[in-house]
Amino acid sequence: MNIIVCIKQVPDTNEVKIDPVKGTLIREGVPSIINPDDRNALEEALRIKDQFEDVKVTVVSMGPPQAQVALVEAIAMGADEAYLLSDRAVAGSDTLATSTALTATIKYIGDFDIIFCGRQAIDGDTAQVGPQIAEHLGIPQITYVENLKIEGNKVIARRSLEDGYFVIESEMPVLLTAIKELNEPRYPSIKGIYEGFKGDKIKVVSAKDVNADMDNIGLDGSPTNVLRSFTPPVKVKNLEMIEGTPKEKATKLIARLKQENII
Ligand SMILES: Cc1cc2nc3c(=O)[nH]c(=O)nc-3n(C[C@H](O)[C@H](O)[C@H](O)COP(=O)(O)OP(=O)(O)OC[C@H]3O[C@@H](n4cnc5c(N)ncnc54)[C@H](O)[C@@H]3O)c2cc1C
Structure with a gap:
């Protein structure tokens, strides 16, 4: 079985700061990490590898050269x-151009049975890239996967909803997007770290290498135009301060919530 996991390197913060003049992300001084949901995606792929024979896990990323650090970590966790x-x-790609470029890379890598993505990246936050890749490839997709079983050529996934879940079966090939409830990602092993830093398992490819559609990647190939990015000012309306000792505050808060029919 061939599993491909899409991994994005993101700034290590949930509060991405935006340059108020240029309207672009301020990345300087912010350490980079594997996007959290993508670590869950990789962990699930590695669990399938642990469970079945002949499973190959390939990780793919699109990004600047320093994104190799994320790939070293993925190899250290156990990717092949x-x-x-x-x-x-590919610089300046919007989500559609990103998914177009990643799809070309996936086709270049070859056969696949499962493609894992994270649900969403903590910097872009659109949750569009996974579903777009599935559409480009014409394969089924199950998003928000919180539990997964493999049975023969089928996946059985529990898809999280706000107030419940769906259980969905699909034949492979299929694209799945992982959420953090799916598993607890493993730490890299010492042997894995050595393998990762050897570097021979990481291949850097260009858009031409993967035969990407050059008209539909990068800034010029992106249909989205960001007119303005900004952090909205925090507006506090109808703020009511509750004073007193902790016990008095709790009693008053409960009374207030009851009064508003909230509890
Ligand atoms: C007009 C425009 C210009 C932009 N210019 C830039 C720019 O110059 N530089 C820049 O960094 N960003 C830029 N962006 C943001 C960029 O488009 C998004 O970061 C990117 O498309 C991924 O979208 P997302 O972060 O919302 O990912 P989501 O759709 O939330 O990600 C879902 C999943 O898809 C996979 N995935 C997403 N991106 C990648 C990736 N790169 N490699 C591997 N897997 C991935 C991961 O598994 C991830 O968990 C631009 C966006 C727009 C609209």
Whole structure:
């Protein structure tokens, strides 16, 4: 079985700061990490590898050369090989151009049974790239996966909803997007760290190498135009301060919530 996991390197913060003048993300001084949901995606792929024979886990990322650090970590966790699509031609890609470029890279890598993505990236936060890849490839997708079983050529996934879940079956090939409830990602092993830093399992490819559709990648190939990015000012309306000792505050708060029919 061939499993491909899409991993994005993101700034290590949930509060991405935006340059108020340029309207772009301020990345300087912010350490980078594997996008949290993508670590769950990789962990699930590795669990399938632990459970079944002949499973190959390939990791793919699109980003600047320093995104190789994320791929070293993925190899250290147990992935078999990794591809980084790194090319000026993909700079400024919106989600559609990103998914177009990643799809080309996936086709270049070859056969796949399962493609894992994270549900969403903590910097872009759109949750569009996974579903778009499935659409480009014409394969089924199950998003928000919180539990997964493999039976023969089928996946049985529990898809999280706000107030419940769906259980969905799909034949492979299929694209799944992982949420943090799916599992607890493992730490890299010492042997894995050695394997990762050897570097021979990581291949850096260009847009031309993967035969990407050059008209539909990068800034020029992106249909989205960001007119303005900004942090909205915090507006506090109808603020009511509750004073007193902790016990008095709790009693008053409960009374107030009852009064508003909230509890
Ligand atoms: C007009 C425009 C210009 C932009 N210019 C830039 C820019 O210059 N530089 C820049 O960094 N961003 C830029 N962005 C943001 C960029 O488009 C998004 O970060 C990117 O498309 C991924 O979207 P997302 O972060 O919302 O991912 P989501 O859709 O939330 O991600 C879902 C999942 O898809 C996978 N995934 C997403 N992105 C990648 C990736 N790169 N590699 C591997 N897997 C991935 C991961 O599994 C992830 O968990 C731009 C966006 C727009 C609209």
